[in-house]
Amino acid sequence: MPDPVTASRPAPSRAPYRGGVRPTETRGPAGVVRTALRLRMLALLALALGLAVVFAELGSWQLGRARTGQQAPPERAVVPLQQVLAPQEALSAEAVAGPVAVRGTWADVPQQLVVGRAADGSPGDGAWVLAAVEVPDVDTAPVDTAPVDADAADPAAGQRAAATGDGGALLPVVRGWVPDPDDAAGVPPAPTGAADLVGELAVSEDPRGLAGLPVGRLAAASSADLLNVWDGRVYAGYLVPDTQAQDASAPGAQVVPPPERESGTNLQNVSYAFQWWVFAAFAVLMWLRVVHDVHRRALERAEDEAEERRAPLPGATGGAADPEGGPDPGGAHEPSSALDPGDVDHPADDHPADDHPADRRAQEASR
Amino acid sequence: MSTGRPTPPAPTGARARRLREASLGPALTRYRVMAIITGVFLLVVTVQLVVREVFGPEILGSWVAIAHGWIYIVYLVTVVDMWSRLRWGPARLAGLVLAGVVPFVSFVVEHRVTREVRALLRQLAEQRDGA
Numbered sequence: 407m408p409d410p411v412t413a414s415r416p417a418p419s420r421a422p423y424r425g426g427v428r429p430t431e432t433r434g435p436a437g438v439v440r441t442a443l444r445l446r447m448l449a450l451l452a453l454a455l456g457l458a459v460v461f462a463e464l465g466s467w468q469l470g471r472a473r474t475g476q477q478a479p480p481e482r483a484v485v486p487l488q489q490v491l492a493p494q495e496a497l498s499a500e501a502v503a504g505p506v507a508v509r510g511t512w513a514d515v516p517q518q519l520v521v522g523r524a525a526d527g528s529p530g531d532g533a534w535v536l537a538a539v540e541v542p543d544v545d546t547a548p549v550d551t552a553p554v555d556a557d558a559a560d561p562a563a564g565q566r567a568a569a570t571g572d573g574g575a576l577l578p579v580v581r582g583w584v585p586d587p588d589d590a591a592g593v594p595p596a597p598t599g600a601a602d603l604v605g606e607l608a609v610s611e612d613p614r615g616l617a618g619l620p621v622g623r624l625a626a627a628s629s630a631d632l633l634n635v636w637d638g639r640v641y642a643g644y645l646v647p648d649t650q651a652q653d654a655s656a657p658g659a660q661v662v663p664p665p666e667r668e669s670g671t672n673l674q675n676v677s678y679a680f681q682w683w684v685f686a687a688f689a690v691l692m693w694l695r696v697v698h699d700v701h702r703r704a705l706e707r708a709e710d711e712a713e714e715r716r717a718p719l720p721g722a723t724g725g726a727a728d729p730e731g732g733p734d735p736g737g738a739h740e741p742s743s744a745l746d747p748g749d750v751d752h753p754a755d756d757h758p759a760d761d762h763p764a765d766r767r768a769q770e771a772s773r
Numbered sequence: 774m775s776t777g778r779p780t781p782p783a784p785t786g787a788r789a790r791r792l793r794e795a796s797l798g799p800a801l802t803r804y805r806v807m808a809i810i811t812g813v814f815l816l817v818v819t820v821q822l823v824v825r826e827v828f829g830p831e832i833l834g835s836w837v838a839i840a841h842g843w844i845y846i847v848y849l850v851t852v853v854d855m856w857s858r859l860r861w862g863p864a865r866l867a868g869l870v871l872a873g874v875v876p877f878v879s880f881v882v883e884h885r886v887t888r889e890v891r892a893l894l895r896q897l898a899e900q901r902d903g904a
Contacts, residue, residue, distance in 0.1 A: 673835065677839045678842060681842045681843070681846060696863055706786070706791065709786070709787040710785075710787050
């Protein structure tokens with residue numbers, strides 16, 4: 407907006423305060439730079455850069471998580487399942503960070519075929535064979551010391567407990583992959599007796615429901631879906647046993663490779679990483695915006711003051727506000743009490759409404 | 774954000790001129806739309822988080838959290854746009870930024886900001902008509 411008064415100011419960047427132009431009121435890039443170099447703005451810059459660094463670090467951390475898929479040390483020692491995972495609880499990073507040992511008994515529950523997948527879990531025509539190991543809540547080292555907490559008062563319950571272990575929770579176990587789920591002979595029979603396995607845990611897949619599937623078939627290796635077909639508590643993850651423990655004896659059958667760590671949280675972490683970086687850029691852009699704003703505000707103030715010098719506000723005439731008591735065409739060179747240097751370095755930038763020259767003049771006049 | 778505070782004095786002079794030229798109405802509408810969408814998604818994310826902690830499985834999957842993150846960024850863009858047109862201070866910006874991540878607060882802040890900006894628009898219109 408062209409303003410004859412400000413436009414005609416001679417060499418504004420070198421004008422002294424008393425000359426009516428503060429350095430930060432200079433129009434154009436030079437004035438913005440002067441505004442930016444004020445102590446207050448530099449402090450804000452430090453804050454913005456600090457925030458940007460923190461945000462960028464958080465982004466890198468998220469990307470790291472996405473890359474390693476929470477797999478902290480790849481060669482963690484084998485630990486008992488119970489040490490890293492409780493039944494029906496979400497899998498922690500530690501649970502999927504390495505192999506676990508599972509000791510229990512093969513549960514007397516119907517084996518399930520997870521259809522529509524290749525051996526590695528990608529879409530395909532074959533199926534995973536899922537059985538369940540009943541794992542006691544506390545790791546009882548040697549399995550053959552049969553649990554003796556069978557309820558003596560209720561022989562039926564005792565029998566059932568003896569048949570399935572000690573009432574522990576069910577851990578879904580991948581027994582292998584079969585090419586043709588319709589070929590009953592190709593599916594290995596459900597195992598019985600003691601189970602002593604080592605393998606990798608995987609996070610339960612999202613439930614797909616049982617609708618439209620024949621009995622004994624699932625669309626996902628999902629604990630939520632398994633809860634509908636198996637009685638009892640089910641762990642929120644499944645075990646892919648190491649190669650030897652899987653049954654690939656049937657023709658065409660294959661072992662299922664260990665779960666890929668990158669699945670599941672990957673996309674979310676990558677997304678979060680980018681979001682943190684956007685925030686980091688935001689912090690710096692915000693600072694530029696604030697500087698620009700503060701500068702613009704100073705220009706507006708100067709504009710208002712110039713206008714007032716040409717045509718003073720009715721309430722501001724007389725007193726210290728206008729020593730000459732009238733409009734002055736040469737006002738650009740006149741000192742104004744509203745431009746008191748003591749006030750220059752502390753403009754209330756956060757409260758522009760309190761900062762208006764008219765208000766200040768009124769305050770000055772009332773002193 | 775300013776319930777107890779009396780209405781700020783009407784802006785005057787160059788400041789009022791710039792505010793009238795800043796097309797505040799559309800900026801306010803953009804902000805309101807994004808504030809409501811962000812608030813709703815934040816509620817969904819919160820409910821999902823609670824359900825997951827209490828019952829275990831996720832109901833809707835991780836896409837809700839991913840979507841909320843990006844919607845929040847669009848919200849931030851509308852916030853900065855409106856904030857800079859209104860010439861508000863850094864403290865107001867911080868308040869608006871944080872309002873988008875606290876469940877329910879986003880709705881309250883949206884309501885107050887709308888009331889305040891509408892009052893300002895009225896003041897500016899009265900000034901223009903009076904002048």
